[in-house]
Amino acid sequence: MSLTRSIANTQSPNFYAEMGELIASSGHADFAAHMLHLVDKWVPIHLVDLSEWTLDELRNRVLDIKLLGSAGQTQDLPPPLPLNSMDDHPLLREMLGMQDPLLIQLKAKAKSAYLRGTSHPCNLVSRQGNRRCVISFYRPPTHRGFSLAELSFLKCLSDTLLPLIECHAQSLRQAPHADVEPAHTLLEQSQLQREFYKRLSLGDITLSAREQEVCLGLLTGGTxxxxxxxxxxxxxxxxTYLKRAAAKLGVSGRHGLAKWMIGV
Structure with missing residues (x-):
């Protein structure tokens, strides 16, 4: 798949409908599954892991790792390693001292407990203080590794995915013991609407009823x-409604609207 074709495909209504579902599922148990479904259509993967690492940067140590979700072919994978053994994790070396979001590709090694067996791994990492939110994509060992074009595409997509996982992590911290059920379509739409109106309120932005309908229609994949x-x-x-709403929101196009929804 060419990079040009991948980027072109992300302008389709289906892509933004799926992005809307991913936004709406933030804080829910099926968030990882929605992310896997979204990414796999453009860059084939068989597994996604979401985690939040808390680091002691002075001592180059891992203080805590919280699993934020996993989806895909997770069967027959090694159990999680003890926390003290994670201080030698190759990903930790890359994350220490990072300032900007990173895309980190690690070489697959036979029987590597760190790298999900012999899978080809690619990680998107964001930083908030001493926390690192990590999106780990894996490809089976029977497949080739990620191409430069695919890595470039994932890096571009990280501008949207990393703020989303940060929101997801924050939601789970606020309600760590909540029993979360998978969101169905109507619930997803309702959640998306609530988030949309919340963002309008926070920005003290007033849209007409029609402008609101059109924006929500775009976010759910409408043409x-x-x-x-x-x-x-x-x-x-x-x-005309779209142009007026975009001017008030300070965005351009569907991609800008999706970024505005997550506060980018």
């Missing part, structure tokens, strides 16, 4: 003709 039919107006009217 201009579909929204025009639903609202019984012309396509040009939908475009």
């Amino acid at each position: 201009v003709p579909q929204m025009a039919e639903k609202l019984s107006v012309k396509n040009s009217s939908i475009e």
Whole structure:
């Protein structure tokens, strides 16, 4: 798959419908599954692990690792390692002292407990103080490693995925003992609407009812003709609502709207 084709595909309504579902599932048990489904369509992977590392940077040690979710072919994988053995983890060396978000590809090694057996790993890492939120993508050993084009695409996608995992981690910290059930479609839409209105309130932004409908329609994968039919107006009217809303939000296009939703 070419990088150009991958980026072009992310402008499709389906991509933004899936991105809307991922945003809505933040803090829920199926967040990792939604991320796997989204990424696997453009960069084939068989497993995603989400974790939050707390580091002692002065002593080059791992203080804590919280698992934030996992999805994919997780059967027959080695059990988690003791925390004290993680001080030698190759990922730790890369994360110590980092300032900006990183994409870290580690070489697969036979029978490596650190790297999920012989899978090809790729990690997206963000930093907040001494915490590191880590998205780990894996590809089976029977497949080739990640190409430069695929790594570039994942790096581009990290601008959206890393703020999302930070929100997911924060939600889990606020409700660590909550029994979380997988979100169904209507619940996902309701959650997305709540997050949308919350973001408007925080930014003290006022949109008209039609502008709100059109923005939510975009976030759930709607097209201009579909929204025009639903609202019984012309396509040009939908475009006008979009332009007005984008100007008030300070964004451009679906990708900008998705980033605005997660506070980027």
